Amino acid sequence: MKKMKKIILPLITGLMLVGCTTDDINNDPNSAYTALPTNLISYSQKAISDHITTPNYNTNVFRLTMQYWNEAIYMQESQYDFASRSVSDQIYSDNYVLILNNLVKAKELINAYVPTATETTWPKIKANQLAIVDIMMVYTFQNLVDTFGNVPYSEALQLGTTKTPKYDDAATIYTSLISRLDADINSLDVATTSSLGTADLYYAGSVAKWKKFGSSVLLKLGVTLADVNPSLAQSTVNKAIGYGVITANADNCLFNYLAASPNFNPLYSNLVVEGRQDFVAGKPIVDYMLASNDARLPKYFQKSEKGDYKGSAIGLSASVQGGVNTLSLPGTYAVTATTPGIILNATEVNFYLAEAAARWGTGNPATLYAAAIAASFEQWGLTAADAAAYLTTKPYDPTNWKKSIGEQAWVALFNQPYSSWSTWRRLDYPQLTPAANAAPASEGKIPVRMVYSTRENSTNGANVSAAATAVGGDKLTTKIFWDKN
Numbered sequence: 001m002k003k004m005k006k007i008i009l010p011l012i013t014g015l016m017l018v019g020c021t022t023d024d025i026n027n028d029p030n031s032a033y034t035a036l037p038t039n040l041i042s043y044s045q046k047a048i049s050d051h052i053t054t055p056n057y058n059t060n061v062f063r064l065t066m067q068y069w070n071e072a073i074y075m076q077e078s079q080y081d082f083a084s085r086s087v088s089d090q091i092y093s094d095n096y097v098l099i100l101n102n103l104v105k106a107k108e109l110i111n112a113y114v115p116t117a118t119e120t121t122w123p124k125i126k127a128n129q130l131a132i133v134d135i136m137m138v139y140t141f142q143n144l145v146d147t148f149g150n151v152p153y154s155e156a157l158q159l160g161t162t163k164t165p166k167y168d169d170a171a172t173i174y175t176s177l178i179s180r181l182d183a184d185i186n187s188l189d190v191a192t193t194s195s196l197g198t199a200d201l202y203y204a205g206s207v208a209k210w211k212k213f214g215s216s217v218l219l220k221l222g223v224t225l226a227d228v229n230p231s232l233a234q235s236t237v238n239k240a241i242g243y244g245v246i247t248a249n250a251d252n253c254l255f256n257y258l259a260a261s262p263n264f265n266p267l268y269s270n271l272v273v274e275g276r277q278d279f280v281a282g283k284p285i286v287d288y289m290l291a292s293n294d295a296r297l298p299k300y301f302q303k304s305e306k307g308d309y310k311g312s313a314i315g316l317s318a319s320v321q322g323g324v325n326t327l328s329l330p331g332t333y334a335v336t337a338t339t340p341g342i343i344l345n346a347t348e349v350n351f352y353l354a355e356a357a358a359r360w361g362t363g364n365p366a367t368l369y370a371a372a373i374a375a376s377f378e379q380w381g382l383t384a385a386d387a388a389a390y391l392t393t394k395p396y397d398p399t400n401w402k403k404s405i406g407e408q409a410w411v412a413l414f415n416q417p418y419s420s421w422s423t424w425r426r427l428d429y430p431q432l433t434p435a436a437n438a439a440p441a442s443e444g445k446i447p448v449r450m451v452y453s454t455r456e457n458s459t460n461g462a463n464v465s466a467a468a469t470a471v472g473g474d475k476l477t478t479k480i481f482w483d484k485n
Contacts, residue, residue, distance in 0.1 A: 037109040037129070038199035040102045044136060045201045046263075047098040049255035049341030051091075052143070052418050054266035055279060055334075059090045062417035065447060066410065066424065067282040067432055070312040072324050074278070079315045079435050080442035080476060082450065091147060092453040096156065099140050103133050104157045124192040128207050131184040132194060135214045138181045139343075142221060145170045145177075146422050147450050149471040149480050152463075164460045167467030170481045171228070178221050178236050185214045185243055202253050202343065213253050215243035216349045223352045224426060226359055227484040237356045241363075246349045247371065249378055255341035264337035272335050280318060281328035284432060286311030289411065292393045299380040300414055301328040315435030333415070342416050346375040351409045351423070358401040366396040369405060376412035402427045425483045447476035448483060 054060045055069070057077040063069045064078045071078040082088065110129050115122035144151045153173045155165035188211045196205040203209040222236030246252065257265040261273075271279070281301045286309050289297040297309055304310050305325040318324045333339045350372035357363035370391055377387035397404045406429025413420035424430070425448050434446050441451075451474050457464045468474035471481075 037106040037113075037133075038196055040106040040109070041133060041136075041196065042199050042201055044099050044102045044106070045255060047094065047102070048136065048140065049257075049343060050266050051094040051099070052343070052416075053255075053341040055270050056266065057278075058085045058087060059094060060417065061087055062421045063279075066417050066420045067284045067314050068414055068417065068420075069279045069330065070282050070314050070316075072278055072280045072312070072318040072327070075315060075317055075437070076439070079437050079439050080447050081439035082447075082476075083441065083454075086454060088148075088450050088453045089455045091144075091450065092456055095140055095144050096152070100137060100157055101159070103137050103140075104159070106133050121192060124189050125195045127187045128189060128192060128194040128210075129196065131187040131214070132196070132200070132207075132210050134180060134184045135210065135217065138177045138184070138221075139217050141173065141177055142217070142224075143418060145173050146224070146418075146480060148452060149449060149478070150467040164463055166463050167470070169470065174221060174225060174482075175232070178218065178232070181214055181218045181221065182239065185211060185218065188214070201255060209251055209253075212244055212246050212251050213344060215240045216245040216344055216352075218243070219245050219349065219352050219356070220344075223355055224422065224482050226355070226482075227426065228482045230359075234360050237360065237362060241353070241356075245353070246344065246346050247353070249346050249375055252345040252379075253343040254345070255343065257338050257340065259337045265339045265341065267330075267334040267339065268337045271330065272337075277324050277329065279330060280324060281309070281311040281330070283311030283313050284430070285411065285414070286328060288407075288430070292390065294390060294411065295382050295386045296377065296380050296411070296414075298331070299333065299382075300331050302331055304328050313436060314433070315437050344419075345379065345416075347372050347379060347412050348409075348416060348419050350375055351405055351412070354396075355401075355405050355427075358398070358405070365398065365401060365405075369396040369408065372412060373408060403429045406430060425480070426485075428485055441476055443475075443477050445477050449476060449478050449480055451476060 051060065055063055057064070057071070061077045061082060064071065065080075076084050077087070107130060110126060110133070113126070141153065149170045150167040151170070151173070152165035153168040153176070155162055158165070188207050190208045190211060192207065194200065194205045194207050194210070198204060203213070219237055219240035222233045222240060225233040225236070257263055286297070286301065289300070290309060301309055304327055309328050310326060312318060312321060312327050318327055321327065350368050353363060354365045354368035354372055357365035357368055373391060374384060374387040377383070377390070394408060406424065406427035409423045410420055410430050413423065424432075432446055434442065434444055438444055452464050452468065472478045
């Protein structure tokens with residue numbers, strides 16, 4: 001990781017401006033496309049991690065949506081008013097401009113490279129690099145579909161061809177992503193280096209670990225389809241399990257932030273560098289963890305100045321609850337510059353495996369449920385004994401497996417709000433109550449979708465309008481195609 005400064009810092013100056021200056025999702029005129037593909041891969045990996053990790057309410061509101069945190073002063077996002085800060089605009093910019101466009105260019109540069117006569121292993125190295133880049137693209141597109149539904153896909157990222165891409169059907173995109181990912185996994189040659197080395201800020205070029213990561217994303221795609229296309233879901237899950245997925249924390253896909261600016265964790269940036277106390281613990285998760293004597297609670301949150309763990313009622317400001325000092329703040333992980341960003345980990349994957357086992361008998365669901373919880377405890381620096389003690393209070397219930405898995409995934413995915421939001425929408429557990437004083441756009445419900453980007457609507461209005469009609473209305477309450485229950 002010591003080479004990260006050499007890789008990342010030169011790119012940040014030239015590339016971080018694009019989210020503010022680009023009017024559509026296909027052109028990125030400020031990007032330094034003369035860079036090496038390895039630089040673009042490194043930059044995109046950081047951009048992925050930053051986007052899914054940041055608590056910035058202009059970008060990632062899902063810690064609030066999942067009621068892990070509540071805003072202390074300005075309540076708009078806790079109350080589902082995402083329009084006032086144009087949150088969807090930033091989600092589009094982060095994913096299409098900062099991540100996907102740079103990965104497309106990395107592919108172009110890899111394909112354009114002409115090896116020397118002595119580089120006889122280049123065809124296999126090239127195949128590995130292209131597969132790794134495409135796996136990151138699939139991961140990003142799934143996040144976009146799970147956030148909006150229909151999105152630009154087949155005509156997106158075609159620089160110089162179209163500035164008004166059509167919005168593809170979300171279910172069709174999923175089918176394509178599964179096919180792409182299957183091909184990527186089979187393209188990976190674990191006996192051949194990727195040659196990315198330290199430019200690969202997730203796995204340092206380990207093709208074997210990339211294969212596990214790709215297979216785990218394939219598992220996630222399959223499980224997500226369980227209620228809408230069970231046959232494709234089951235075949236995809238079986239294939240992913242056969243390839244081998246992440247089941248131990250040693251194989252987690254993490255982004256290791258550094259202590260120095262601008263490469264520290266965005267949680268630290270928002271909570272420490274900016275010197276603000278904008279976020280406090282959410283009452284639902286604090287109360288749940290207190291009731292089960294959860295040893296992770298001191299990791300997740302700090303005690304209030306009164307010496308207790310107290311969460312904020314969702315949607316209410318701290319001032320009407322006795323002030324910020326009476327409420328718990330986020331734990332030390334959130335105020336530590338080097339806390340890793342979590343792209344995908346054993347906790348999340350084991351919960352998918354447990355769900356698959358409960359649905360289709362692909363394993364022992366109770367064992368996999370326990371493995372997911374044990375991985376979470378280990379991730380937070382706790383012991384196997386701590387996890388075992390917790391399991392005595394929250395054993396797996398085969399008569400209501402959705403409740404068991406849904407509630408425990410909600411707790412365990414505390415620092416993975418994107419994945420938590422999707423799991424909650426699919427399993428309908430935990431049963432959360434909408435925020436007080438919820439914005440009218442939410443229709444008194446917890447959002448199950450983000451509305452389309454207003455900036456994109458201004459430049460690609462006809463296609464956005466068609467997409468809104470196709471998904472059933474451009475609303476926070478319109479369910480994504482796979483959210484059937």
